[in-house]
Amino acid sequence: MARLQLSKLEKVYGGGFKAVHGIDLDVQEGEFMVLVGPSGCAKSTTLRMIAGLEEVTSGEIRIGDRIVNALPPGKRRIAMVFQNYALYPHMKVRSNLAFGLRLAHVPKPEREAAVQEVARILEIEPLLDRLPKQLSGGQAQRVALGRALIKKPEVFLFDEPLSNLDAKLRASMRVRITDLHKRLKAEGRPSTVVYVTHDQTEAMTMGDRICVMKDGHIMQVATPKELYDRPANLFVAGFIGSPEMNVIDGEIEGTDFRLGGQVISLDEAVLNRMQSKPQEAALGIRPQHMKLSAGNGLTARLRSAEFMGHEVYLHAMLEGKEITTVAGAAEYDALDRSDERIRLTPDLGHAHIFDRQSGRNVSLPLAG
Amino acid sequence: MTDISHASDVITAGADGLAEARAANARQIRNAKISAAVRYVILFGVGLLMLYPLIWLVGASFKTNAEIFANPGFIPQQPTTEGYVKGWETSTPYTFGRFFLNSFLIIIPKVIGTAISCTMVAYGFARFDFPLKKLLFGSVIAILLLPNVVTRIPQYLLFRDLGWLDSFLPLWVPSAFAGDAFFVFMLVQFLRAIPGDMEEAARVDGANSWQTLVFIVVPMLAPALISVCLFQFMWTMNDFLGPLIYISSVDKYPVSLALKLSIDTTEAFEWNRILAMSVLTITPALIVFFMAQKYFIEGLSAGGVKG
Ligand SMILES: Nc1ncnc2c1ncn2[C@@H]1O[C@H](COP(=O)(O)OP(=O)(O)OP(=O)(O)O)[C@@H](O)[C@H]1O
Ligand SMILES: [Mg+2]
Numbered sequence: 001m002a003r004l005q006l007s008k009l010e011k012v013y014g015g016g017f018k019a020v021h022g023i024d025l026d027v028q029e030g031e032f033m034v035l036v037g038p039s040g041c042a043k044s045t046t047l048r049m050i051a052g053l054e055e056v057t058s059g060e061i062r063i064g065d066r067i068v069n070a071l072p073p074g075k076r077r078i079a080m081v082f083q084n085y086a087l088y089p090h091m092k093v094r095s096n097l098a099f100g101l102r103l104a105h106v107p108k109p110e111r112e113a114a115v116q117e118v119a120r121i122l123e124i125e126p127l128l129d130r131l132p133k134q135l136s137g138g139q140a141q142r143v144a145l146g147r148a149l150i151k152k153p154e155v156f157l158f159d160e161p162l163s164n165l166d167a168k169l170r171a172s173m174r175v176r177i178t179d180l181h182k183r184l185k186a187e188g189r190p191s192t193v194v195y196v197t198h199d200q201t202e203a204m205t206m207g208d209r210i211c212v213m214k215d216g217h218i219m220q221v222a223t224p225k226e227l228y229d230r231p232a233n234l235f236v237a238g239f240i241g242s243p244e245m246n247v248i249d250g251e252i253e254g255t256d257f258r259l260g261g262q263v264i265s266l267d268e269a270v271l272n273r274m275q276s277k278p279q280e281a282a283l284g285i286r287p288q289h290m291k292l293s294a295g296n297g298l299t300a301r302l303r304s305a306e307f308m309g310h311e312v313y314l315h316a317m318l319e320g321k322e323i324t325t326v327a328g329a330a331e332y333d334a335l336d337r338s339d340e341r342i343r344l345t346p347d348l349g350h351a352h353i354f355d356r357q358s359g360r361n362v363s364l365p366l367a368g
Numbered sequence: 369m370t371d372i373s374h375a376s377d378v379i380t381a382g383a384d385g386l387a388e389a390r391a392a393n394a395r396q397i398r399n400a401k402i403s404a405a406v407r408y409v410i411l412f413g414v415g416l417l418m419l420y421p422l423i424w425l426v427g428a429s430f431k432t433n434a435e436i437f438a439n440p441g442f443i444p445q446q447p448t449t450e451g452y453v454k455g456w457e458t459s460t461p462y463t464f465g466r467f468f469l470n471s472f473l474i475i476i477p478k479v480i481g482t483a484i485s486c487t488m489v490a491y492g493f494a495r496f497d498f499p500l501k502k503l504l505f506g507s508v509i510a511i512l513l514l515p516n517v518v519t520r521i522p523q524y525l526l527f528r529d530l531g532w533l534d535s536f537l538p539l540w541v542p543s544a545f546a547g548d549a550f551f552v553f554m555l556v557q558f559l560r561a562i563p564g565d566m567e568e569a570a571r572v573d574g575a576n577s578w579q580t581l582v583f584i585v586v587p588m589l590a591p592a593l594i595s596v597c598l599f600q601f602m603w604t605m606n607d608f609l610g611p612l613i614y615i616s617s618v619d620k621y622p623v624s625l626a627l628k629l630s631i632d633t634t635e636a637f638e639w640n641r642i643l644a645m646s647v648l649t650i651t652p653a654l655i656v657f658f659m660a661q662k663y664f665i666e667g668l669s670a671g672g673v674k675g
Contacts (some may be wrong), residue, residue: 014497053568074574086565099583100573147573229626 001066002077002154003029004050004192009059011045013217019045020060027155032181032191034207036197039238042216043196048158050194051080058189064154074103079148080157082166085140093143094128100151115183118146121180137270138169145177160194162202170202178206200240204228213237230352234359237284237352243313246290247284249356257283257353260319262298273363278355281362287313289347290325292335297345302337316342339357373388429644436639451640452648457629464645474539474611474622475604481544482551482600483593489546491581492556496562505556511549524613531611537615539607544602553597558592559585576620594663623649 004027011020019042026031035043046056050061052073068076078190085094094115095102101111119125122142132140135243141161143354148156159179162170177195184191197203203210204224212235213221214225219239220232231237237245250259255271258266264283290312300323301317312332314325325344327335334343401535420442427442429451439445456464493505527538546552566588570580586593608624615621621629627649630642 051572053571072574073568073572078572080569080572082565082569084563084565086563086569088566088570088584088587099570099575103574103579151573169499176480288500 003027003062004033004155004194004241005060005062005187006046006050007060007062009046009049009061010057011042011049012055012057013308015315019216020049020057023213023216023218025211025218025221026211027192027194029192030185032178032193032195032208034197034204034210035213036196036210037213037219041213043198043213044159045216047159047194047196048079051078051157052076053080053289059299077154079151079153079155080159081141081144081148081161083160085132085137087135087140087147088133089144091131092128092134093124093132096132096143097128097146097150099309100147100288114150114340117288118150121149122146123182124174138173141165141173142176145180149180152217152365154190154192156191156193156195156198158193160197161195163197163199165314171343174202174206184331197299201240204231204240210240212239225262229350230361230364231284232361232364234284234356235363237354238341241286243287243324243326245284245286246325247354248318248321248323250281250282250283251279252277252353255283259283264298264346264348266353267348268362270351274353275364276355276362278353278362279340282354282356283346284352284354284361285346286350287324289343290323291347292327292331293343293345295343297343300342300344302340304344305332314342318343318344329367378623410424425643426647429640429647433638433641434644435639444556448640451638451644452633454638455630455641455644455648459624460629462619464623464626464648466619467621467623468648471537471605471622471624472622474536475601476538478543478604478648479597479600481540482546482548483597485544485546486548486551486555486588486596487593489552489582490559491585493552493556494559495567505624508549508552514555520613529613533614533616534620536620539604548600551600554596555589562588588672591663594660598660601656605649 003276004025006025007019008022008024010018010132011266012018021182023046025033035046036045045054046253049056052068052071056069063076063078087093088099091099091366096211097115097118098111101114106114116125116130119128122145124139124146127135127143132143134144141164144161161177163255164175164339178302181191181193194204194259195206204227207224209223210227211221211223213298214235220227220236222230222232227236231240231245234247248259248263250257252258254268255266256267281320298318302314302316303322304315306313307329308317312327312330313329314332316323321346325342351363354360373401412548424442427444428436431439432445432446432448432450434509437444452611458464459466459580493501493508523538523542530537532538562585567580568586570584575583578649606624611622611625615625618629623645627642627645630645631637
């Protein structure tokens, strides 16, 4: 329902610790934006500033056409879902849902109708007269979701809402939340979402766009596919994708990429994309793009293999650095493992060259 | 053949083993019963010992004056309510009911004032940042550690200048403005143990600080608040020194002073009257305690967080 804009947002905590370093983020109306990053990278701090629970040190937060910096949380037209549900323990589910409307002096019949509607959407009708302590984790999280939904806010804020649930429930709640988001959009009241998580599966599956953060800086904002295919820097490259992207340090000499005693000759597929040729470079390539080959290619020493069902993760040492590659189960069976040596051919069409100094990806394709 | 006989050996061995296990189990149950019996006897004995003075007090209040000293047992030989009747009349123009009324005129505003003011102050200390907070909280702790008697004289002078002597005001007004550091401290500690998430959720839901306090914090604080009220009630009921210092006219005496009064004015002590009125004096505290006991205990165990 509203666009959310952060500009030059900074947060310095009481002790003088700078948690957020002037970030800019533009979340479009109706967009599902995921904030992801390792623990302590200030995802929660950023979200709490948007909610108004944490004071902004400097910078600006806009929701729609209003600057909300000075508004209390209740006046920002936002709703928030907390990691540990934060249901009011002494109120029945019904009152938990209706609390916000009650404070807004919505008349009782309307309130009741709203509660019924939300309860129907989230399938919590039988739970309305229970206390929070009589709910399971998944039910409690649905109630928490309902409490946000009932207010029809302009922006939804989620802080790791699923991390207290078990894997199966998390998967189903994930679908439920994205479905809800789509449904609201289809009903003509698109809701802007900022969703914090440290789980990259959640980030990749739920987000329209993902904002990757590290130490209070934004590393990249892009669609899941773009993050995966064109990571802007080494951090994003390592953070997104499982198994992790292989990053092989080396030097570029002419069209050769040298690592230890071995050489990869960079072909047109890479050279054309390179914006600069850093001296100290790193070649980034996903395990899926390291093909086992017979005869030629890089030589690596096989250390271990993880059987994942239809494929096998091979861990090998390449010039003293551990790398991973993915092979089909049949391919792995056919592999000659007698001398522990495997040969690998990188698919350079999917390779990235990083500047080791700055961490930047210097081989981004200009388009597509 | 050998196989079969072997198998039957195993079965009988198994049956023997089972019988043995049953016997051992029975032994354990018997031992547990014996030790429980021993424990209960000891507990009952010690409990009786501790309650004996109270039981004796109740028994003696129904005895005649002569019997109180003649008969050490607690069951009265010729039960009489004379102590209660005469005691209630007192040797003053007022009945004991007047003194009870006085007590409650102090206790009720004091308890209500304490609950409200201490909650507000504790909420402030536990949840907000403000200038000089450390210093102020430090002074709360300092007051907590300060012996009461130290402030008696300055307080007396202050209330004298305010013209509050011989009124109930000095006895309850300070408490109604969060003057009891102990309760503030107790509530602050309790609040600190409650996660702030619910309050944040309430703020996102549109509640201001007062609404958050009233709708969210106070209900969660209820067990601690009940303890506060209970303690304040009992301590005020039993307070002797405060009324002794500030109240001089007999018609304003609370029960604690009135009891003393009956000892002072009667030449030959009518012990059964004093004992009878003592019983009446402790009754409200007992009733309140037993009524609040459920919440009291709930409060002690309600800290557990569900995972
Ligand atoms: N109240 C505070 N005072 C001082 N520093 C704080 C405070 N809250 C958080 N920080 C610091 O700010 C940084 C960011 O914290 P934040 O909670 O936003 O991280 P996060 O990305 O949400 O991490 P997680 O994934 O573990 O929840 C951390 O280094 C943390 O130590
Ligand atoms: Mg966090």
